Amino acid sequence: MAVTDEAILKIKEMIISGALGPGDRLPPEKELSERLGLSRSSMREAVKALEVIRVLDVRRGDGTYVTSLEPRLLLEAMSFVVDLHDDSSILELFAVRRILEPAAAALAAAHMTPDILDELRSQIGSVDDATSVEGLVAHDLEFHGAIAAAAGNSYLASLIESLSSHTVRARIWRGLTQENSVHRTLAEHRMIVDALERGDAELAQALTVVHISGVEQWLRDAATSA
Structure with a gap:
């Protein structure tokens, strides 16, 4: 536990x-x-x-x-947790993210510039152990959005932004209930940026799969134990 x-x-x-x-x-x-x-x-x-x-x-x-x-107060507040456990569409959204975002990372590897890499590293550097869960999730959204934008396909970037915005609650709840969420997220982001800097599309793609799958697996486990 x-x-x-x-x-x-x-x-x-x-x-x-x-x-x-x-x-x-x-x-x-x-x-x-x-x-x-x-x-x-x-x-x-x-x-x-x-x-x-x-x-x-x-x-x-x-x-x-x-x-x-009061039951009314608790039931109202718990509704989003129940949604995470019972609504299979959340898992389906993560499955689509797992398909699209690694592809975007692979495309972005061919379009990296020093300015983009500096911006990604600056985003990572703005987060530390004192950052709130909400701040961490905001960083995660910005980080993945920047990579999607660098892929050079505006339609793909818009799709990813829309999908990502619908998974915020799951990411916040994971951050609140799972140990070392800040350290884990930043370490995975650094590895992705390192692969992008080397222009290694396959590695950037694989690391992004692992990164997104971590949240998806946590959600599956939470649904199973609910």
Whole structure:
């Protein structure tokens, strides 16, 4: 089990057991992480995930509170997670991305210029471990969009942009619930850029397949375990 998943389960157990009730304020991050035997980083990611599904309410400068936990509130917030697990069209979108984006990367390898490579590396350099999940996904969209644009086929680039925009929620949820998402994404992006810089179309294509398949496989696993 991923550490973040473990942290989510432990906080959930505190709520179910009554140790935390609706409206209660969570102990400070350091105290809570020590009590549950988890790192502060995994605790932080767990809180982010539980905030997204409206179990926790993070009030900047005040603290983190359990929400009212009203069924209406939770069902409304959970709908997008259910969509990810139950809607096969999301998996179909990733399958199409897995076909088109590697092809775009292969085409882009023949059109690389120093300016394009500098821009791609600058995009990667703008992200670090402190970047939010939303920031990471925004970078991912920009990165793949730049490669698609470099392929020299505007119709292909438009298709990829449309497909990519429909998979944002799945990518954000993966980033919240899977360990080392920032490090993994940036490492894969660097390898793709290195292949593009060498003009190695086959390698750029293969690395892009692996990169997109990672999210697709996570989604399949999540659907299976749901």
